[in-house]
Amino acid sequence: xxxxxxxxxxxxxxxxxxxxxxxxxxxxxxxxxxxxxxxxxxxxxxxxxxxxxxxxxxxxxxxxxxxxxxxxxxxxxxxxxxxxxxxxxxxxxxxxxxxxxxxxxxxxxxxxxxxxxxxxxxxxxxxxxxxxxxxxxxxxxxxxxxxxxxxxxxxxxxxxxxxxxxxxxxxxxxxxxxxxxxxxxxxxxxxxxxxxxxxxxxxxxxxxxxxxxxxxxxxxxxxxxxxxxxxxxxxxxxxxxxxxxxxx
Numbered sequence: 001x002x003x004x005x006x007x008x009x010x011x012x013x014x015x016x017x018x019x020x021x022x023x024x025x026x027x028x029x030x031x032x033x034x035x036x037x038x039x040x041x042x043x044x045x046x047x048x049x050x051x052x053x054x055x056x057x058x059x060x061x062x063x064x065x066x067x068x069x070x071x072x073x074x075x076x077x078x079x080x081x082x083x084x085x086x087x088x089x090x091x092x093x094x095x096x097x098x099x100x101x102x103x104x105x106x107x108x109x110x111x112x113x114x115x116x117x118x119x120x121x122x123x124x125x126x127x128x129x130x131x132x133x134x135x136x137x138x139x140x141x142x143x144x145x146x147x148x149x150x151x152x153x154x155x156x157x158x159x160x161x162x163x164x165x166x167x168x169x170x171x172x173x174x175x176x177x178x179x180x181x182x183x184x185x186x187x188x189x190x191x192x193x194x195x196x197x198x199x200x201x202x203x204x205x206x207x208x209x210x211x212x213x214x215x216x217x218x219x220x221x222x223x224x225x226x227x228x229x230x231x232x233x234x235x236x237x238x239x240x241x242x243x244x245x246x247x248x
Contacts, residue, residue, distance in 0.1 A: 023053065028061040036070065044074040065091060065098035072104065076111060085111035102140045106149065109133040113152055119162040130156050154193070161191035165200055172203065177211045180204075198228040205240060214244050 023031050035050035051071035055064060072087030088108040092101055109132035115125035133149040133156075140146070168183030184207070187200035201224050208217035221241045225234065 023050065028054065028058040028063050031057070032063045032067060035067065039070055039074060042077075044077045047071075048074045048078075065095045065100050068095065069098075069100045069104055072107065076107065079114075081111040081114045085115075102136070102143055105132065105136045105139065106143075106145050109136055109149065109152075113156070116156060116159065119159045119166070123160055123163060126156050126159055157191055158194045158196070161187050161194035161196040161200075164191070165196040168200065168203065172207055177207050180207050192227075198224070198231045198233065201227070202231075202233040202237060205237065209240065209244070214247075218244055 021034060023034060026034065031050065031054045035047050035054060038044075038047040038050060048071060051067045051074065054061075054067045055071070058064065058067075068087065068091040072084050072091065075081075075087060076084035085108055088104045088111065091098060091104045092108065095101070098104075109129050112125045112129035112132060116123070116129055117125070130153050133153050136143070136149050137146055137153075164183050164186045168180045168187065171177075171183060172180035181204055184200045184204040187194065187196050188204065191197060201220060205217050205220045205224065208214075208220060218241065221237055221244075224231075224237050225241075228234070
């Protein structure tokens with residue numbers, strides 16, 4: 001009997017702590033205010049439920065864009081980045097005239113940015129983030145967040161460059177020089193602004209010399225000295241140039 005009473009008391013206590021607000025008779029504005037209170041209080045699971053309910057009940061209302069945006073934000077706050085990206089993209093697609101579209105576009109890119117993994121793993125989300133940040137820059141070039149978007153694109157491109165650079169290094173260690181040169185070329189051509197580009201070109205020069213492609217190596221040396229006159233490998237590259245020139 002004591003156990004039964006304890007269970008009843010616990011059930012009543014839990015029921016008292018749960019939401020008892022009836023939103024069915026609320027206007028769209030009232031429902032939004034209620035959902036926003038939940039969001040601002042950090043009750044993101046409940047705010048998700050209320051934003052979804054509002055969108056179902058008032059799909060074409062004046063506050064639909066806010067409900068859609070903060071539905072996405074609620075998922076983002078819960079680290080549910082794939083769901084957040086989906087909801088941000090719905091706002092962009094379904095309510096393109098909303099003043100929240102620029103912010104939704106930035107946060108769509110930011111969601112994929114959060115999903116971008118360590119450079120050795122599959123980089124599909126890295127590429128998606130770059131794509132969406134670039135779309136943000138292209139469509140909203142005067143937005144004050146453009147410099148941040150540009151910086152994040154640079155960071156993500158460095159990650160992609162690092163992946164290709166280390167692939168090239170692996171092939172070089174395996175003495176598969178053609179494959180190494182192929183991947184070094186990806187770094188120097190596709191990610192020429194990355195922090196790995198100069199070292200990739202230096203390694204490509206050494207690899208070309210290794211396989212006796214001296215004429216091509218000399219062309220790469222000339223390109224390297226023009227592109228990276230202050231790089232730490234300049235002295236070594238000049239010595240290689242001198243050695244190749246002497247040997248014809």
